[in-house]
Amino acid sequence: MATYDTSKIRNVVLVGHAGCGKTTFAETMLFEAKAITRRGSVTEGNTQSDYTSVEQARGHSLFASVLHVSWKDTKINILDTPGLDDFVGEVVTALKVADTAIVLLNAKSGVEVGTEIIWEYVDQFDTPSIFVINQLDHEKADFDTTLEQAINRFGSRVLPMQFPVNQGTGFNAIVDALRMVMYEFPASGGKPEKKAIPAEHLERATALHAALVEAAAENDEGLMEKFFDAGTLDEEELARGLSIGLAHHQFFPVFCASGLKDMGSGRIMGFIHDICPSPSDRPAAKLENGGSKPCDPGARPCVFIFKTVNEPKVGVVSYFKVYSGALKSGDELVNADNSAVERFAQLYESEGKNRDAVPELRAGDIGCVVKLKGSHTNQTLNAKGSETKIERIHFPAPRIRMAVVPPSKSDVEKMAHALHAIREEDPTLHVEQSVELKQTIIEGQGEMHLDIVRFKAEQNFGVHLEFIEPRIPYRETIQRESNKDYRHKKQSGGAGQFAEVHMRVEPYYEGMPAPQGLTVKNIEVEDLKWGGKFSFCWAIVGGSIDARFINAIKKGIYAKLEEGPLTGSYCRDVRVSIYDGKMHPVDSNDMAFQIAGTYAFKENFLMAQPQLLEPIYDLEVMCDAEVMGSVMGDLQTRRAIIMGMDAEGHYQLIKAKVPLKELHKYSSTLRALTQGKAKFSIAFSDYAPVPADLQAKLAAEYAKHAHDEHEH
Numbered sequence: 072m073a074t075y076d077t078s079k080i081r082n083v084v085l086v087g088h089a090g091c092g093k094t095t096f097a098e099t100m101l102f103e104a105k106a107i108t109r110r111g112s113v114t115e116g117n118t119q120s121d122y123t124s125v126e127q128a129r130g131h132s133l134f135a136s137v138l139h140v141s142w143k144d145t146k147i148n149i150l151d152t153p154g155l156d157d158f159v160g161e162v163v164t165a166l167k168v169a170d171t172a173i174v175l176l177n178a179k180s181g182v183e184v185g186t187e188i189i190w191e192y193v194d195q196f197d198t199p200s201i202f203v204i205n206q207l208d209h210e211k212a213d214f215d216t217t218l219e220q221a222i223n224r225f226g227s228r229v230l231p232m233q234f235p236v237n238q239g240t241g242f243n244a245i246v247d248a249l250r251m252v253m254y255e256f257p258a259s260g261g262k263p264e265k266k267a268i269p270a271e272h273l274e275r276a277t278a279l280h281a282a283l284v285e286a287a288a289e290n291d292e293g294l295m296e297k298f299f300d301a302g303t304l305d306e307e308e309l310a311r312g313l314s315i316g317l318a319h320h321q322f323f324p325v326f327c328a329s330g331l332k333d334m335g336s337g338r339i340m341g342f343i344h345d346i347c348p349s350p351s352d353r354p355a356a357k358l359e360n361g362g363s364k365p366c367d368p369g370a371r372p373c374v375f376i377f378k379t380v381n382e383p384k385v386g387v388v389s390y391f392k393v394y395s396g397a398l399k400s401g402d403e404l405v406n407a408d409n410s411a412v413e414r415f416a417q418l419y420e421s422e423g424k425n426r427d428a429v430p431e432l433r434a435g436d437i438g439c440v441v442k443l444k445g446s447h448t449n450q451t452l453n454a455k456g457s458e459t460k461i462e463r464i465h466f467p468a469p470r471i472r473m474a475v476v477p478p479s480k481s482d483v484e485k486m487a488h489a490l491h492a493i494r495e496e497d498p499t500l501h502v503e504q505s506v507e508l509k510q511t512i513i514e515g516q517g518e519m520h521l522d523i524v525r526f527k528a529e530q531n532f533g534v535h536l537e538f539i540e541p542r543i544p545y546r547e548t549i550q551r552e553s554n555k556d557y558r559h560k561k562q563s564g565g566a567g568q569f570a571e572v573h574m575r576v577e578p579y580y581e582g583m584p585a586p587q588g589l590t591v592k593n594i595e596v597e598d599l600k601w602g603g604k605f606s607f608c609w610a611i612v613g614g615s616i617d618a619r620f621i622n623a624i625k626k627g628i629y630a631k632l633e634e635g636p637l638t639g640s641y642c643r644d645v646r647v648s649i650y651d652g653k654m655h656p657v658d659s660n661d662m663a664f665q666i667a668g669t670y671a672f673k674e675n676f677l678m679a680q681p682q683l684l685e686p687i688y689d690l691e692v693m694c695d696a697e698v699m700g701s702v703m704g705d706l707q708t709r710r711a712i713i714m715g716m717d718a719e720g721h722y723q724l725i726k727a728k729v730p731l732k733e734l735h736k737y738s739s740t741l742r743a744l745t746q747g748k749a750k751f752s753i754a755f756s757d758y759a760p761v762p763a764d765l766q767a768k769l770a771a772e773y774a775k776h777a778h779d780e781h782e783h
């Protein structure tokens with residue numbers, strides 16, 4: 072319950088490929104720091120970090136969780152993140168507020184795809200990082216290969232601080248090249264005994280030590296001079312130099328550990344205490360308006376909500392970082408996005424599932440609060456009078472798309488409410504009520520991600536969601552010109568209806584000449600809100616149709632632009648010219664010309680060699696070289712066009728263009744195909760023609776559907 076000064080706070084995030092041991096390691100840190108008296112395990116489902124039933128059932132972390140320990144005189148806030156690709160949004164969230172990343176590598180599998188994915192984000196945030204080669208007790212542990220892969224991938228700035236002795240099932244000692252000592256652990260782990268480095272390891276340790284001294288000197292002119300003069304640095308200088316190198320991404324130390332056997336975490340916490348940056352050692356936080364905000368404990372309070380969780384029986388818990396000032400229980404802050412005034416009645420520090428009340432949290436610290444009224448993830452709250460907005464977290468673009476079906480009509484509203492609430496706590500989830508497709512479209516990071524959405528809807532809102540393959544937002548266009556007249560004539564009882572329209576349709580393209588052979592009175596080009604253009608040309612001479620019917624005709628055409636003649640999809644890139652027609656002195660009216668406009672357009676469109684277009688996505692797959700063949704083979708079955716292949720470290724990067732329709736459930740196929748040794752991202756590219764056979768099939772389906780509707 073102590074209050075920590077900014078200089079005594081360390082925010083670290085554990086990141087790494089799924090299953091490398093982050094949660095187990097976090098548990099070990101808590102145990103070594105005496106925050107818990109008994110170590111839980113992932114297999115028994117009783118760790119502090121993986122406290123939700125759904126994480127325990129799956130044996131994986133799914134959400135970033137916030138823990139803390141006190142180590143000597145510092146408070147270390149620990150963010151444990153999921154390694155599964157589908158939950159990378161949680162990693163981004165945690166990196167936003169962390170000041171040091173602890174990148175765990177699994178000694179039995181080296182640099183994995185998950186490591187690659189995370190590194191992209193670590194790099195973006197410029198987070199000082201340390202590597203921990205974990206699971207050194209595993210029979211297949213291979214420290215040297217893992218280290219070599221890390222150096223190959225992340226560069227020569229990766230420098231081992233330690234190396235293991237007796238790695239494998241008999242793992243019990245670590246040589247520390249910074250302190251030049253060997254730590255030997257009891258069989259049950261815990262506190263090691265310090266021993267002299269055995270003769271056979273001395274040469275390696277000395278060489279590593281020299282490399283560390285040099286790395287420390289490199290980052291500061293004063294230290295460099297001292298190093299040249301004296302040939303070495305004292306302990307304080309060494310710490311200062313390494314600290315600068317770490318902060319500037321010039322130095323990534325590598326540590327040894329076995330989380331499971333409780334070996335190595337104490338030394339790492341010592342390093343976090345001694346060398347890793349406090350929040351005020353980091354560059355000032357970037358603001359939305361391009362400015363920056365230093366972490367100043369003396370300034371007025373400013374907090375940023377990086378995560379919200381709807382805890383059953385508790386309500387919404389908001390996790391925040393204090394970006395400046397000292398926040399006290401009872402303080403009132405104003406939300407810079409929506410001006411909501413929020414009372415932080417009771418501040419807490421987080422211990423996984425539990426929260427401990429604290430009176431005050433100072434700049435740089437991380438805490439939580441329950442039941443804020445109108446504040447959500449990615450929002451900043453300030454003391455009254457300030458409108459500072461900390462730069463938002465930019466979440467990765469979605470990679471999977473599904474349509475949601477509510478179980479019954481009466482559940483529609485309940486479903487909308489549930490999805491809205493879940494979205495609020497999970498910014499990687501996108502929900503859209505698509506008018507075009509007449510479906511609720513939900514987009515996320517992968518099938519596991521959407522599974523969790525389904526689970527939350529059921530558990531927290533009592534709504535059962537079903538996901539089905541969504542419709543594709545096709546587009547229709549034409550490939551040649553057509554000229555056709557349409558006469559609408561109706562004589563039923565009293566007043567009749569009459570309108571005749573002579574229409575030309577042509578494919579529209581940028582810079583096309585005016586319609587040939589027509590006397591153009593007016594021509595306009597409109598951007599369609601679903602993409603593409605619509606050009607309308609009025610070429611009536613001699614008053615065969617009054618100008619007062621222009622809008623009615625346009626409205627009639629629009630009805631078909633919105634529900635294309637071929638498949639009912641939106642039309643784009645067409646030019647329509649009205650060049651002649653007929654009116655009747657009594658029976659012509661807006662309604663008649665609207666109908667004539669619709670049918671003239673429909674018939675001309677179908678004669679103009681209509682072409683269905685489909686959305687194409689840019690796909691990037693990064694995979695282990697050994698699974699490259701299967702990935703390529705699979706892409707061939709998806710009508711993919713390969714745009715390029717490149718080697719990145721021991722990974723292959725494949726770039727391709729793939730129709731959206733063929734990307735359905737790609738995430739799970741890819742995972743199964745590569746045993747998780749691949750990652751991918753997608754982004755909309757453009758529209759392209761669909762193959763003739765698919766077009767014929769979709770057109771026939773639409774015609775049948777229209778026919779059935781008519782019959783009813």
Ligand SMILES: Nc1nc2c(ncn2[C@@H]2O[C@H](COP(=O)(O)OP(=O)(O)OP(=O)(O)O)[C@@H](O)[C@H]2O)c(=O)[nH]1
Nearest residue numbers: 089090091092093094095131132154206329330331
């Ligand atoms: N031999 C050995 N096994 C370990 C070690 N650390 C973790 N494990 C085991 O590896 C499995 C995964 O451990 P976790 O701690 O859940 O790994 P994680 O990195 O949190 O995984 P995600 O949450 O899915 O990203 C569990 O069965 C652990 O018991 C270790 O140091 N040595």
Ligand SMILES: [Mg+2]
Nearest residue numbers: 093094131132
């Ligand atoms: Mg975990």
